[in-house]
Amino acid sequence: MKQETATKSFGGTQGVYSHSSKACDCDMRFAVFMPPADTHGPGPYPALYWLSGLTCTEDNFITKAGAQRVAAELGLVIVAPDTSPRGERVPDDPDGAYDFGLGAGFYLDATEEPWSKHYKMYSYLTGELPALIEKEFPVDGNRCGIFGHSMGGHGALTIHLKNPDKFKTCSAFSPIVAPGEVPWGRKAFSNYLGTDETKWVAYDATALVAKNPGPADILIDQGTADQFLEEQLQPARFAAACQASGQSLTLRMQDGYDHSYYFIASFMEDHLRWHHER
Amino acid sequence: MKQETATKSFGGTQGVYSHSSKACDCDMRFAVFMPPADTHGPGPYPALYWLSGLTCTEDNFITKAGAQRVAAELGLVIVAPDTSPRGERVPDDPDGAYDFGLGAGFYLDATEEPWSKHYKMYSYLTGELPALIEKEFPVDGNRCGIFGHSMGGHGALTIHLKNPDKFKTCSAFSPIVAPGEVPWGRKAFSNYLGTDETKWVAYDATALVAKNPGPADILIDQGTADQFLEEQLQPARFAAACQASGQSLTLRMQDGYDHSYYFIASFMEDHLRWHHER
Numbered sequence: 001m002k003q004e005t006a007t008k009s010f011g012g013t014q015g016v017y018s019h020s021s022k023a024c025d026c027d028m029r030f031a032v033f034m035p036p037a038d039t040h041g042p043g044p045y046p047a048l049y050w051l052s053g054l055t056c057t058e059d060n061f062i063t064k065a066g067a068q069r070v071a072a073e074l075g076l077v078i079v080a081p082d083t084s085p086r087g088e089r090v091p092d093d094p095d096g097a098y099d100f101g102l103g104a105g106f107y108l109d110a111t112e113e114p115w116s117k118h119y120k121m122y123s124y125l126t127g128e129l130p131a132l133i134e135k136e137f138p139v140d141g142n143r144c145g146i147f148g149h150s151m152g153g154h155g156a157l158t159i160h161l162k163n164p165d166k167f168k169t170c171s172a173f174s175p176i177v178a179p180g181e182v183p184w185g186r187k188a189f190s191n192y193l194g195t196d197e198t199k200w201v202a203y204d205a206t207a208l209v210a211k212n213p214g215p216a217d218i219l220i221d222q223g224t225a226d227q228f229l230e231e232q233l234q235p236a237r238f239a240a241a242c243q244a245s246g247q248s249l250t251l252r253m254q255d256g257y258d259h260s261y262y263f264i265a266s267f268m269e270d271h272l273r274w275h276h277e278r
Numbered sequence: 279m280k281q282e283t284a285t286k287s288f289g290g291t292q293g294v295y296s297h298s299s300k301a302c303d304c305d306m307r308f309a310v311f312m313p314p315a316d317t318h319g320p321g322p323y324p325a326l327y328w329l330s331g332l333t334c335t336e337d338n339f340i341t342k343a344g345a346q347r348v349a350a351e352l353g354l355v356i357v358a359p360d361t362s363p364r365g366e367r368v369p370d371d372p373d374g375a376y377d378f379g380l381g382a383g384f385y386l387d388a389t390e391e392p393w394s395k396h397y398k399m400y401s402y403l404t405g406e407l408p409a410l411i412e413k414e415f416p417v418d419g420n421r422c423g424i425f426g427h428s429m430g431g432h433g434a435l436t437i438h439l440k441n442p443d444k445f446k447t448c449s450a451f452s453p454i455v456a457p458g459e460v461p462w463g464r465k466a467f468s469n470y471l472g473t474d475e476t477k478w479v480a481y482d483a484t485a486l487v488a489k490n491p492g493p494a495d496i497l498i499d500q501g502t503a504d505q506f507l508e509e510q511l512q513p514a515r516f517a518a519a520c521q522a523s524g525q526s527l528t529l530r531m532q533d534g535y536d537h538s539y540y541f542i543a544s545f546m547e548d549h550l551r552w553h554h555e556r
Contacts, residue, residue, distance in 0.1 A: 008503065008534045010543075014540055063341070069543075223286075257286045258286065265346070266288045
């Protein structure tokens with residue numbers, strides 16, 4: 001692991017790191033915020049994993065979400081990985097579209113060529129990355145949660161529902177909740193996983209929660225002025241599945257907010273305190 | 279004036295606007311954060327003008343500084359203009375350097391060709407822009423302050439010292455305080471104002487405060503790990519001039535912080551409350 005940058009922020013340290021990932025077979029970057037040791041001691045600390053949305057890297061969250069202030073107060077580590085494998089050898093959308101390929105890994109393990117060699121974000125996030133984090137940083141692997149935005153909300157929901165003992169708490173901003181039913185997800189899944197839709201349910205939060213509700217109360221914030229709400233997000237699908245299966249869900253429709261980091265920043269403090277209390 | 283974007287943020291609205299500027303003889307963009315009317319009423323509100331540093335546009339502050347949360351709480355409008363004139367007709371540094379020309383207007387009125395046609399940021403900020411803001415938004419022109427970062431800290435200090443009745447409060451993050459004595463300022467001033475250095479003192483905070491200290495207590499935060507501290511910033515020059523002239527100054531050296539928006543965000547709340555209390 002190599003430290004790329006380390007910047008003081010709210011008394012703590014916002015770092016960016018790179019390493020050679022076995023799961024993704026390429027160099028990967030991720031960001032880690034460490035709270036101030038002089039107020040919180042040497043750790044180990046609880047940690048939250050943040051999964052970003054389409055087109056993002058590890059940089060968007062750390063510059064725009066305004067999470068460091070409250071994380072420093074609460075003594076939380078926040079890990080923000082990249083959204084896909086990267087590098088010259090990693091194939092991208094043949095048309096360079098924003099919603100598939102680089103910046104759009106969808107937090108799954110691809111099974112189809114040519115994507116399956118590098119697009120292993122699910123294995124990376126549930127195995128290799130937490131192991132590296134717990135080895136290199138004073139993080140308590142038994143007190144981890146996960147949250148994210150849009151495509152990263154989909155990632156957070158599915159990874160929590162499949163690994164509730166590892167990622168014990170879960171929240172999301174404007175998540176994709178039923179990827180098999182919306183254009184972003186159908187494009188990505190048909191390429192990464194193939195056209196047999198029975199294989200898609202392993203990465204579909206609405207399908208997963210219908211069978212295996214998790215133990216945590218899930219928090220979702222969704223802006224009513226979100227330009228992707230009706231076509232791509234449709235949180236009511238997830239809410240209905242939660243109600244049917246007994247999954248505890250707090251879905252808050254936030255009047256007038258859109259899909260941007262202005263929305264995320266406005267409710268970031270709520271989410272950090274939500275995870276911390278649990 | 280044209281509204282380019284309007285995004286809900288912490289209950290208020292973060293807008294970006296454009297207009298045809300007479301002072302700069304080009305189209306100019308600026309950002310305005312309006313606090314939530316449902317908690318603060320219809321106004322008029324006090325306003326703070328934020329001046330950004332080299333390479334920035336109106337976008338850096340509104341995405342990275344995390345100011346909206348506290349501005350929404352306090353009922354403050356924040357106006358963040360661009361850092362230079364823009365457009366195809368506006369000349370740039372012949373080598374495309376980051377520290378002169380586009381993104382580097384230095385908040386002065388250029389007198390030398392070819393810069394003098396468009397580079398009139400001082401007139402723009404002290405005349406045209408506040409007049410437009412007070413016409414188009416519920417802003418109280420008698421309750422305005424100014425603050426900024428680096429080159430924008432230089433702008434805030436000089437504009438406050440020359441216009442203390444208009445911009446009544448002033449603070450800065452890692453400002454250029456003696457442009458005539460450091461490489462950034464000497465390059466810009468010799469091009470914009472010519473080689474007669476007696477003309478430079480009109481835009482030199484350390485020279486200005488030696489003659490005309492202002493009524494307000496000025497707040498400056500400076501990171502000790504700032505890579506530009508020794509060569510370009512040198513706040514001790516300004517502190518010495520303030521002490522000699524009786525200018526009230528609160529200079530805080532912040533241990534371990536650098537020149538970035540991570541530093542700015544860490545102390546943004548302090549600055550907003552500082553202005554609001556005054």
